[in-house]
Amino acid sequence: MGSDSDLRYMIPAVDVLNDFGVPNETRFVSAHRTPDWMHEYAADAEQRGLLAIIAGAGGSAHLQGMSASETILPVVGVAVEPNPDPMNAAFASEVRMPADGGPLATMGKNEAGATNAGLHVVRFLSHVFPELKQMIRDRMETKAAEVLAKDARVVEIGPHAYLQEQKAKSKA
Amino acid sequence: MGSDSDLRYMIPAVDVLNDFGVPNETRFVSAHRTPDWMHEYAADAEQRGLLAIIAGAGGSAHLQGMSASETILPVVGVAVEPNPDPMNAAFASEVRMPADGGPLATMGKNEAGATNAGLHVVRFLSHVFPELKQMIRDRMETKAAEVLAKDARVVEIGPHAYLQEQKAKSKA
Amino acid sequence: MGSDSDLRYMIPAVDVLNDFGVPNETRFVSAHRTPDWMHEYAADAEQRGLLAIIAGAGGSAHLQGMSASETILPVVGVAVEPNPDPMNAAFASEVRMPADGGPLATMGKNEAGATNAGLHVVRFLSHVFPELKQMIRDRMETKAAEVLAKDARVVEIGPHAYLQEQKAKSKA
Amino acid sequence: MGSDSDLRYMIPAVDVLNDFGVPNETRFVSAHRTPDWMHEYAADAEQRGLLAIIAGAGGSAHLQGMSASETILPVVGVAVEPNPDPMNAAFASEVRMPADGGPLATMGKNEAGATNAGLHVVRFLSHVFPELKQMIRDRMETKAAEVLAKDARVVEIGPHAYLQEQKAKSKA
């Protein structure tokens, strides 16, 4: 992450990796305040045994793309944008990388992006650690079951009652 | 790809995979005209032994996200946008995927995006096929050397002469 | 709807259909978490006797377009966007559908969009159930009368007094 | 249509309706140059026996929304935007209609939007003229078959040969 204020939006990536038992480290690396440290971190990452880097930053968001340019590891970017940015700066900075200039893989923003960044890495790692495959399937089925349960409930009690129930829960 | 008109923008992904000796297949799968076929393709992909899917489409660009939702393989999306779209529709469709709803990894658009999509997959596959690592390093060094050679040339002859030389080449 | 958090923004569609005595069902169908269920729902809809589908979802909003691709029923989409999205993702995803790839009819967003989605369906159904025609006319006249009453009031008491009255009401 | 320069982008709507044997008329009605005529056209449409209005216009694109406000018929809007508009004016004008203020159904832009506008209307009319249902299914199957044929071809000859074949065809 580029800043420690990004942590609360990026923690779901940590949680996903932990859920799947994938060891991971959390580091603060600022492209603009610690360019030397970014350089060193990206350059050493592969030798240190890392298999992928998930980079999250907002604003100009150079951390994501620069990291992709300074390592041979796959780099997955998450835009940290807690306050919607009319310029979409972080996304624009991520998805306009030149060919052969750091293949950055951009996920969504904030918590959703961080969750999916974790899952994207897990999917690829399942080719190295095949036991992850069934875990991915299970997780997808669990999420589907949650939707189906909600659907069964709204069919059972109707939309207005469901809405009331939902409001009651959110107050509780 | 969603349509055969996308092929010319996506072919660099094929070329990158071929450059690295990674076997690959090219298929047309339209989310909106062949939803059953999309469903079948994504659902069978893993059992058929595919390791990743690179999905390219333009406009509403549902192919990328839906594919990610229907397989446990990593899915990498490329926006095909030959005529700049003031709505940025394909990108918007790619980077707003919900958490746990198909972890789609978005690259840039058109040829640059396709090239980087290939490279992103290759980087991940290098954990399965370690011989890819040196090939990645070599390619990055070649690209760097091209820039350095141009830099040496512009230092040697100066910017105006360089520009003339460039124009002469593009005419030739 | 793609998620039960969409319900509060979509309920006006239910209300409109109920106002006109049009039977309807409310279901949760997530394009990304339950693609099989979406597929099944859309494919069976016509045989189950449904006459139209109103699909509401936010973010990447693939539910709307995919539903249109998987049924022969008319599909009307509503963008659920409670927090304004600088990318306009849901709209972009809706209005860039390819020709012959699912004719999705996009309404506005949130409650206004849901209300109008209900009304659009009712207008079409009035060709099947002609008694709806007069009901539509009556509703339009009621809405017009509300504006005219406000106009008469502001003419009567003047703009500053009207504003005071309005503030007083909103406090009460 | 708002202007006769819109005709070439809207003609696919005529073609779709003709393909399905749905009688239709093509008229020029400018919201800004002939507001009286627009008013008259929309007001009389239902009595003249029309079942739906497909309205296409660009720029401020008031024709679509105003038509929806002045009739009880369903109105389907198409944005005519041959030169991409960085303001997305026609779409913005269409999808911000107020609740109960003319339920306008917005399709995509230009030819694709016009095609889908025709198809959306046909889908709704299939509840009045059931013979349209099989025709819709047939058309969807034809479109799917086209994609599958292209897919079979690219599998057969490979992507580079396919691209060559495609270029050769476009020259011929």
Add this chain to the structure above:
Amino acid sequence: MGSDSDLRYMIPAVDVLNDFGVPNETRFVSAHRTPDWMHEYAADAEQRGLLAIIAGAGGSAHLQGMSASETILPVVGVAVEPNPDPMNAAFASEVRMPADGGPLATMGKNEAGATNAGLHVVRFLSHVFPELKQMIRDRMETKAAEVLAKDARVVEIGPHAYLQEQKAKSKA
């Protein structure tokens, strides 16, 4: 105005006209809920002796442009956009009017736009009522003097003290 919720943003236009002694009326006219009334209001405006129309509405904002198309009076539009709209719909709807299709003059949004709409009308009316000219000059000088007084104060006490003073005032 299109709706009575627009009134609080439009009242500065009333205030400006009152400040200059220009008689004015405040009316509610909805393009989408009362198209007939809009038509009647615009058509009769000139004969009733009005000299200009200031039209304020948000969302699709057709009131402004349609009014300009239905009268020979000058029409000045104000976008009512209390919650910033990422689509800039009201502005887009205003500034894409076709040539010779209602010359709509667009001011800024909300209170600032309403104030300036009033002032724009006053400037033009000063050719009919020359006594307005000196009043315009006086108002501009008053506004300038306010800035100069603030400038003198910040020079006197320095920026940090000024900021403290400002915060103290806003609390009081």
Add this chain to the structure above:
Amino acid sequence: MGSDSDLRYMIPAVDVLNDFGVPNETRFVSAHRTPDWMHEYAADAEQRGLLAIIAGAGGSAHLQGMSASETILPVVGVAVEPNPDPMNAAFASEVRMPADGGPLATMGKNEAGATNAGLHVVRFLSHVFPELKQMIRDRMETKAAEVLAKDARVVEIGPHAYLQEQKAKSKA
């Protein structure tokens, strides 16, 4: 105008004023290259007997707003934007003027904006020169008649023949 390259987009304003017999002058005044001249022009305009200023410029487009701040005459702005600007800079610069900081009236862009700028001024001037009123009505009727004639023609020969006729004309 800010630059002589703006002239071809602004000339319709001259033409409209000439059509109505309103005397006018065409001047080049650059906000950024000749700020003193802009200042002088705006400051002297009223004393020289001008009744309004139509200011056209592109890019940062400060000419429009600064002119409105430096005169008591009504100022009407036209955005000159021959190549669509994804930033919408000229419009943004025009419609964000502060309250009481130069009431700038913004029209559309290029030729359409220039035409309507001329018409807006003419409408206001019709209160000073009442003979303009009938001329405005006549022009509006002429424009309406053109649309109605096209409508009659498309009804007569049908849309496909009309399109052929249109293409034939544009070739001739």
Add this chain to the structure above:
Amino acid sequence: MGSDSDLRYMIPAVDVLNDFGVPNETRFVSAHRTPDWMHEYAADAEQRGLLAIIAGAGGSAHLQGMSASETILPVVGVAVEPNPDPMNAAFASEVRMPADGGPLATMGKNEAGATNAGLHVVRFLSHVFPELKQMIRDRMETKAAEVLAKDARVVEIGPHAYLQEQKAKSKA
């Protein structure tokens, strides 16, 4: 600054200059309410011994560009945009200045932009006052050290504990 409400967003520029011991003055100059004063301020700035102007304003933001056009001093612009503007008006107004029409240097917005505006000026002034060079280096090292300290802490206690610590601090 264009208005005294801009002061709280611009004060970091004052603070940076003070940190480096660079004398500075804070003035209110409104492009639209005090165009004469803006003209006078910019024209006299160089003779009064100023070395650079940092101009901050929001909305149409003409102050920045006009200042650059009316002096030979370097002008650095800061967009004051406390509420995100979907039109990005201030930036658009700043970065579309014509060639040779006032070379305006645009920094970011609000406090971050003001801080960097101060630093940009200090960097240039370091060629006139060489003692600033070491001060710049020291400040950059301090900022880097802050990031490294946070990184060491998150490594020490892990991301979840860090987040807890962070929340505890923000409450305290």
Add this chain to the structure above:
Amino acid sequence: MGSDSDLRYMIPAVDVLNDFGVPNETRFVSAHRTPDWMHEYAADAEQRGLLAIIAGAGGSAHLQGMSASETILPVVGVAVEPNPDPMNAAFASEVRMPADGGPLATMGKNEAGATNAGLHVVRFLSHVFPELKQMIRDRMETKAAEVLAKDARVVEIGPHAYLQEQKAKSKA
């Protein structure tokens, strides 16, 4: 510059510096293909005696911001965007730099931006080399004189003749 294809858009910066007799060098430095070289170039720049860096790049445009983070010299950025980018990526990447994270000064795009980048640097350097001051004044006066000459000509022959003359020149 990030790539040699940027040269034709950046050459006006070279020309401006040459016009003022300011020695300069033109180099190719790619943030994404040669991150080490970028690092080295920025780090050594001050010791090599450079006084400022003008960095031009398009797309993700990290070169500008990263350069500012890796040197104590002032850095001036130019967005190279020959084909308008609906995402405004290069600008977004430039103007969202964090406080104290590399004070990047952003100019306009392409040739106009490059010209103004040169002029901005020259203005600052005029504090080191005072003879530049008169040269700046002269250049501004020359540019103003060009506008005034055009204004005199359009007054002399009228707008339509001027337009004819302009068209004749552009053909010659």
